[in-house]
Amino acid sequence: MSSVVSYTLAKCQKCLKCLRVCPVEAISIKDERVRINKGRCINCGRCIDACVNQGLQAKGSTLDDLDNYDIRIALIPTSLYGDCDDQKQIEELFATIKKFGFERVVDLSAYDGAVYEETYEYASKHTDDYIISSFCPVINRLIEVKYPMLLNNLMPLDLSAELAAQDIRSQYANFDGSVGIFLLCECMSKLPLAKYPYGESNSAIDHALAVVDLFPLISRSFSDEREQVDCCPEGIRMVTSGIFSDERYRPFTIVADGLEKVQLALDLAEFGQLKGVHYLHLSNCINGCIGGNLLWGNPFEGNIHMRQHLENAKGPTAEVHRILSAEQPAATQQAISMQERLAEFARVNAQLEQLPGYDCGACGFASCRIMAEEIVAGRQTLNHCRIRGQSEDES
Amino acid sequence: MIEMNYVIHREDYANAGKVSSQIKQLLKQIGIQSDLLRRIAVACYEAEINMIIHSYGGKISLNINDSEIKFSFVDIGPGIPDVQKALQPGWSTASEKAREFGFGAGMGLPNIKRMADEFELSSSESGTNLTIAFKVSV
Numbered sequence: 001m002s003s004v005v006s007y008t009l010a011k012c013q014k015c016l017k018c019l020r021v022c023p024v025e026a027i028s029i030k031d032e033r034v035r036i037n038k039g040r041c042i043n044c045g046r047c048i049d050a051c052v053n054q055g056l057q058a059k060g061s062t063l064d065d066l067d068n069y070d071i072r073i074a075l076i077p078t079s080l081y082g083d084c085d086d087q088k089q090i091e092e093l094f095a096t097i098k099k100f101g102f103e104r105v106v107d108l109s110a111y112d113g114a115v116y117e118e119t120y121e122y123a124s125k126h127t128d129d130y131i132i133s134s135f136c137p138v139i140n141r142l143i144e145v146k147y148p149m150l151l152n153n154l155m156p157l158d159l160s161a162e163l164a165a166q167d168i169r170s171q172y173a174n175f176d177g178s179v180g181i182f183l184l185c186e187c188m189s190k191l192p193l194a195k196y197p198y199g200e201s202n203s204a205i206d207h208a209l210a211v212v213d214l215f216p217l218i219s220r221s222f223s224d225e226r227e228q229v230d231c232c233p234e235g236i237r238m239v240t241s242g243i244f245s246d247e248r249y250r251p252f253t254i255v256a257d258g259l260e261k262v263q264l265a266l267d268l269a270e271f272g273q274l275k276g277v278h279y280l281h282l283s284n285c286i287n288g289c290i291g292g293n294l295l296w297g298n299p300f301e302g303n304i305h306m307r308q309h310l311e312n313a314k315g316p317t318a319e320v321h322r323i324l325s326a327e328q329p330a331a332t333q334q335a336i337s338m339q340e341r342l343a344e345f346a347r348v349n350a351q352l353e354q355l356p357g358y359d360c361g362a363c364g365f366a367s368c369r370i371m372a373e374e375i376v377a378g379r380q381t382l383n384h385c386r387i388r389g390q391s392e393d394e395s
Numbered sequence: 396m397i398e399m400n401y402v403i404h405r406e407d408y409a410n411a412g413k414v415s416s417q418i419k420q421l422l423k424q425i426g427i428q429s430d431l432l433r434r435i436a437v438a439c440y441e442a443e444i445n446m447i448i449h450s451y452g453g454k455i456s457l458n459i460n461d462s463e464i465k466f467s468f469v470d471i472g473p474g475i476p477d478v479q480k481a482l483q484p485g486w487s488t489a490s491e492k493a494r495e496f497g498f499g500a501g502m503g504l505p506n507i508k509r510m511a512d513e514f515e516l517s518s519s520e521s522g523t524n525l526t527i528a529f530k531v532s533v
Binding site: 148149150151267270271272273337338339341342345346348369 | 396397412415416419424425426429430432433436437440459460461462506531
């Protein structure tokens with residue numbers, strides 16, 4: 001998985017806002033331009049929200065890509081129900097999207113439901129440690145980058161969209177033409193899935209479209225025709241906090257939405273201090289996937305809609321049994337000895353003592369610690385510090 | 396060789412876990428292996444909480460060298476009345492106040508012992524001295 005954030009120099013005001021909000025210190029400003037450390041970026045979207053002039057953006061594919069395939073299939077996320085008032089509107093929305101040029105529109109709620117059931121089964125078998133949900137690509141990356149101790153606690157199951165795409169791909173195994181699978185994305189962290197899936201090296205998804213980019217076309221061409229949609233209740237629970245209305249999950253589950261809550265939960269989990277908790281249901285977006293930043297509605301209205309949909313939903317879950325092997329993406333452990341690591345740490349600390357410790361970001365680095373590392377590496381000098389650098393000149 | 400010292404105050408529940416968080420952060424910065432770090436984090440947290448709940452206050456020292464990460468938790472009393480019993484799972488002398496905060500399940504010391512590669516505990520009325528060490532595989 002790589003960063004999906006793109007940068008336009010001409011629109012950048014160098015205001016440092018992106019640098020300050022990044023939860024993983026992936027942003028720096030060097031030589032008058034923003035640099036994103038692709039290996040650290042978790043695609044949470046904070047920098048894009050903070051950017052005052054749209055200098056940072058995340059873009060998906062466009063409908064133009066439909067022309068490259070003989071059969072076009074759209075995968076529609078369950079969270080999109082949150083933008084619909086009732087079942088009729090869901091079915092009209094699906095029909096409208098189909099008219100953009102898709103042969104099939106596939107509802108992902110059955111696959112989200114399958115993940116929900118598989119997760120329960122897995123969590124009830126592995127009771128000796130925490131199980132952390134893996135449906136949110138941001139959280140998966142956050143754990144990889146910042147909480148590597150918990151990497152083995154991630155639920156070893158691919159994303160529902162990936163499971164669906166694999167399933168559909170297999171249905172066309174004997175088809176001679178080309179099949180294009182397009183995932184509609186409710187949040188930007190799913191945009192890079194088509195190229196860089198989590199868990200598997202080759203994604204069955206060809207293109208990722210931002211739902212928000214389709215809204216102008218949807219509102220212009222909204223159809224009163226209907227496409228049958230069998231909303232799966234477990235799928236709805238998966239993408240909201242509806243997991244709490246399930247007696248099976250309730251006794252041992254916590255739900256944390258938004259990066260602040262999530263990080264609090266992960267900090268406690270690292271210390272083994274979530275007693276009585278066994279399953280952690282974590283999402284970057286508020287109220288789960290229905291809070292996705294590429295949707296039209298908001299997570300609060302979405303929650304009300306979802307509660308109503310849940311009452312009527314009777315669709316079955318999909319058949320998937322594809323628990324991944326214990327092989328998780330390995331943490332990038334540098335092949336250097338403990339002795340060298342301690343020496344490096346001591347050098348950085350000695351340098352850090354020269355810096356003011358305000359983490360003001362004016363040097364272009366998110367914290368004094370990173371600046372100290374840069375100085376130790378010989379890429380910066382103390383003079384680049386706006387506070388200590390100047391006092392050096394004066395003396 | 397890195398040496399760090401931290402002071403722990405009696406019944407300082409408001410800051411419970413802060414020293415362990417700092418130590419965890421420091422060990423992440425050094426780049427300690429994840430599975431080893433998890434054991435250290437759990438043990439260090441338990442020991443810090445023990446000191447806050449049960450002791451009159453004390454000091455945590457951390458020593459890191461090429462082959463080993465070593466902690467000593469030294470407090471100024473009142474001591475553990477029966478060290479053997481304290482090592483049995485479920486045995487606890489935690490106060491009502493501590494239990495209200497959800498501490499005092501009697502798993503602290505047994506857990507620490509399970510996590511550490513080396514474990515040494517001595518106690519008298521004038522204080523308790525817990526030393527734990529973790530081997531670093533290079």
